[in-house]
Amino acid sequence: MFSGEEQGKVQIYTGCGKGKSTAAFGLAMRAAGCGGRVFIIQFQKARRCGEHESAERLGINLAQCPQGRGSGPCTSPCPLLTAARDILKEGGADLLILDEIMAAMRHGCLSLTEALSLLETRPAKTELVMTGRGAPQELVERADLVTEMKKIKHYYDEGLPARRGIEF
Template sequence: MDGLVHIYTGYGKGKTTAAVGLGIRACGRGKKVLMVQFLKGIETGEMLTIEKLKPDFEIYRCNKIENFIWDMTGQELANIKEYIENLFCYAVKEAMSGKRDLIILDEIMAAILSGYITVAEVVSFVKNKPAGLELVMTGRDAPLKIIRVADYVSEIKAVKHPYEEGIHAREGIEF
């Protein structure tokens, strides 16, 4: 059976959580899962959980990123370009190896919108991925060209968020 392409996009909370949930479901059914996190470097609850599922579910991320993208300075953003490119190359290499059944590219849309990876690179990867590979991509503002090559597109809409009331991300809930 051919693997399909999923996108979780939008301004609501839960894109990464949905992707991790799908990864856990796949792992529970004996599938090999890799999650590559772009523009995330702080320790998160999902990272700690995924560590317990090795080697069936692994996470690969850039340890040079210590803040959310919106908290980074211009210099910090410039410095991570090479790391982001390497993450994408690693994800493509792993996909083509045939060792993974599902790959999650978490926050790849932010990496695209920040100019670290091009839409053309991602579309080419999607079109040339191994037939059996299930691919999940997350992040706000998914480009239309990527939406067009996906099979599932879920837009998570923010109706209300505690951040608007000054409540910051809480350990174990938002990270």
């Protein structure tokens, strides 16, 4: 991947089960360990958690939404959309993660057309990872790998609060 010989792929982690962002951060950790230039753009989350501390220690570039979860459409154009475009245009990323981009589309931060245009802009060597439940069919069709996380059981259903070091 980082030798310039191999092609990057488009990956989607979707579904209602836990583990979508966790899978993406796992890939980021692996790529950074192999000397890759890694960028994580995290829509819909303003809160700084354990994974952000770790990412910065590993030299992973990170941008979060200043407004946070469930916020309506932010300023137009969304600064994170602009950041993603710039990273892809400059071709400086071996791995670009667009975390919670599906939720960002639902909240009007970017349109499906804009998400598709990011795929068009992707340099062949850049691995692009998108996460969030409810991936639109148009994105699924253009991806090379799509995994659906399915909940079998979750302690959230018993009302357990999120735990530091596990959920955040």
